[in-house]
Amino acid sequence: MPALTDFTPTTELLTGSPKMMYTYFLLNQCAKYLDAMQNPKNINVDSATAALLAFCPDVPKRNQFWDAFVERKKDTEVGTITASILTIGDFQAYLSEVLEFTEKSAGVF
Amino acid sequence: MDDEIKAHIEAAGVPLSTYTEGYTDLGPANRSALKRFVNICDKIYKNKLPLPPSPFIEFVVERTTGKSKQDFTGMIDGKKGRGKSTTTGYEEARYAIEIADKWGQDPKDYFSLDNCALLEDTEGIMRILEEAEKYQAIMLDDASLALGSRDFATQKNKNLNKIMTACRPKRWFVMQNAPMTSHIDLQQRELMDFVAHVYKSYHDGGFNIIKINSEEFTYRMGKKRVYEKRFSFYDRKIDFYCAYSPDIFDPFEGFMEKYDKQREEATNRLIRDISGQEKTRSNPVNKREKNILDLLEKHGWTIKKMKEELNKKGKPTSLYQISAETGLTPHMINVLYARLKKI
Numbered sequence: 001m002p003a004l005t006d007f008t009p010t011t012e013l014l015t016g017s018p019k020m021m022y023t024y025f026l027l028n029q030c031a032k033y034l035d036a037m038q039n040p041k042n043i044n045v046d047s048a049t050a051a052l053l054a055f056c057p058d059v060p061k062r063n064q065f066w067d068a069f070v071e072r073k074k075d076t077e078v079g080t081i082t083a084s085i086l087t088i089g090d091f092q093a094y095l096s097e098v099l100e101f102t103e104k105s106a107g108v109f
Numbered sequence: 110m111d112d113e114i115k116a117h118i119e120a121a122g123v124p125l126s127t128y129t130e131g132y133t134d135l136g137p138a139n140r141s142a143l144k145r146f147v148n149i150c151d152k153i154y155k156n157k158l159p160l161p162p163s164p165f166i167e168f169v170v171e172r173t174t175g176k177s178k179q180d181f182t183g184m185i186d187g188k189k190g191r192g193k194s195t196t197t198g199y200e201e202a203r204y205a206i207e208i209a210d211k212w213g214q215d216p217k218d219y220f221s222l223d224n225c226a227l228l229e230d231t232e233g234i235m236r237i238l239e240e241a242e243k244y245q246a247i248m249l250d251d252a253s254l255a256l257g258s259r260d261f262a263t264q265k266n267k268n269l270n271k272i273m274t275a276c277r278p279k280r281w282f283v284m285q286n287a288p289m290t291s292h293i294d295l296q297q298r299e300l301m302d303f304v305a306h307v308y309k310s311y312h313d314g315g316f317n318i319i320k321i322n323s324e325e326f327t328y329r330m331g332k333k334r335v336y337e338k339r340f341s342f343y344d345r346k347i348d349f350y351c352a353y354s355p356d357i358f359d360p361f362e363g364f365m366e367k368y369d370k371q372r373e374e375a376t377n378r379l380i381r382d383i384s385g386q387e388k389t390r391s392n393p394v395n396k397r398e399k400n401i402l403d404l405l406e407k408h409g410w411t412i413k414k415m416k417e418e419l420n421k422k423g424k425p426t427s428l429y430q431i432s433a434e435t436g437l438t439p440h441m442i443n444v445l446y447a448r449l450k451k452i
Contacts, residue, residue: 105135105142107149107349108342109161 019099026055026095033088040081049084056091058098065091114159121156123149131164131343143349147311147318150351154315160357163203164342165321165350170207173244173280180277182300184252184285184293185319187307192317193286194250194372195354196307198364201246202355204282208244216360220246222367228375231255231265238272244280250372252285253292254379261294270296299326304337308349315357319350405445408435412442413449 016024033052036043049069056062065087072083096102110128118125127133133149135142153160172179187193205220224241225248226234234255241247249255260266273283287293290304301324309318322337339346355361394402415431428439435442 103138104345105138105146105348106345107133107135107146107351108131108165108347109150109153109163109351 022057023099023101029055030088030092037081037085045080045084049087052088053091056094061094065094117156118158121152121158123152123156123158127161128159131162132345132347133161134345135348138348143309143318146349146351147309147314150316150318151311151314154353154357160353163207165340165347166200166203166207168340168342169204169282170211173282174208174211178278178280180280180282181302182273182281182283182285183303183305183321183324184287184290184298184301185305185307186287186290187310188288191307191310192312192352193307194248194368195365196305196317196319196352197248197250197284197286198355198361198368199352199357201248201282201284202358202361202364204246206358206360216358218242219244220361222364222371224248225250225368225371226255227251227368227372228254228379231269234269235272238276241279241281244282246282247284249283249285251287252297253287256285256294256297258292258294261296266294266296270294270300273297273300303340305350316351316353319352320348321350401444401448404437404441405448408437409445409449411435412445416446 029052033048036048037045050066053062053065053069056065068090069083069087072078072086073080075083078086115125118128124133127149133146135145152158169181172181185193185197201220201224202216205216205218208219209216224237224245226237227250229237229249234249237247256266256269276283285293285297290298303321304324305319305321307317308320311317321340323340325336325338327334327336339348341347355364356366411434412431415434416426419426419430428442431437431442432439437445
């Protein structure tokens with residue numbers, strides 16, 4: 001897996017809001033993570049998953065995701081790589097809600 | 110909610126969550142969201158379903174009757190004929206029903222046509238405010254007439270601004286209408302808690318879609334900032350509000366008909382007043398002229414009579430005698446006599 005520390009944000013994004021910066025950073029890491037998962041031969045999947053989950057801003061939620069990963073891993077039919085991808089998928093769904101990637105509409109009377 | 114009503118709602122194709130959760134989930138915020146909401150509003154109206162709860166009105170009632178001793182004022186804008194008055198009537202009628210439910214009273218105790226200032230000038234609005242009891246819903250229709258931004262420094266605007274600034278202990282729910290919020294005096298706008306806009310009118314469908322935002326003004330570091338935010342209820346930011354006619358509520362049946370009639374009378378009165386003012390403006394009577402006319406009315410007959418009597422006796426006109434009788438200066442007596450000769 002490529003080093004997770006080679007993140008160099010562009011000048012324009014450095015002036016963005018913290019939410020924007022965080023989103024950019026995380027999506028960057030996710031792209032690298034997906035690259036790594038496509039060629040997982042020399043990768044320590046546990047560490048890669050933990051490294052990505054480490055950026056979850058909510059500590060109890062982070063532990064919850066990690067526990068889910070460990071649980072899934074036990075299922076031999078699923079396997080470590082799939083368990084990792086599914087867990088990161090859950091993490092993204094959670095972030096999507098928290099960061100309001102998909103804004104929902106509502107009406108009242 | 111009993112099973113029969115539940116079945117009726119489901120048969121009409123209205124999601125039950127609209128009633129149980131207090132808001133209608135419209136899915137992703139895209140153009141179709143409005144269409145989805147309109148469909149639901151339309152189904153509720155056409156199938157005569159019970160109205161879903163209104164978290165906005167519950168919030169207003171909580172605020173005016175709560176411990177924090179707040180009132181709630183706002184304005185609604187929209188072009189002529191878009192349904193500003195109907196929308197205001199609906200919100201205020203719903204408020205009256207909610208607050209009456211809370212205290213077990215008649216909704217008409219809190220909102221009626223007497224609480225509506227229809228095309229009133231400042232004096233008319235002040236009369237309504239003077240008579241309004243606590244916790245009332247008050248509608249200032251076409252508020253730009255009494256609180257126009259072009260009259261911003263006049264004494265009447267200043268006086269009304271003073272009342273609206275200090276009226277918090279009255280705990281009113283005041284809604285003002287204007288075609289554009291900028292038509293209303295700036296100080297008045299800065300006192301608003303919310304601004305609403307008639308987003309879409311569905312006159313045929315019997316409802317309007319409104320957008321309501323909370324409004325806050327701050328003045329910091331020499332700059333004025335305006336913050337407009339959507340209201341959030343049940344952890345959801347609300348994009349659209351549906352407003353039917355107040356006639357939909359039993360206690361306010363026929364309200365809009367009576368309102369329209371009064372409004373027409375108010376329009377005629379306004380046109381008559383303004384055309385009268387315009388005539389005076391185009392044919393002004395200045396102060397000096399007015400004074401002469403007043404004096405002529407008061408002393409004209411005395412001056413004429415004394416002059417005629419002196420002439421009969423063959424004596425010259427004595428200005429001093431007339432002056433002693435009327436209290437006018439000899440010059441003024443001459444001016445008035447010259448006028449009298451022309452008549």
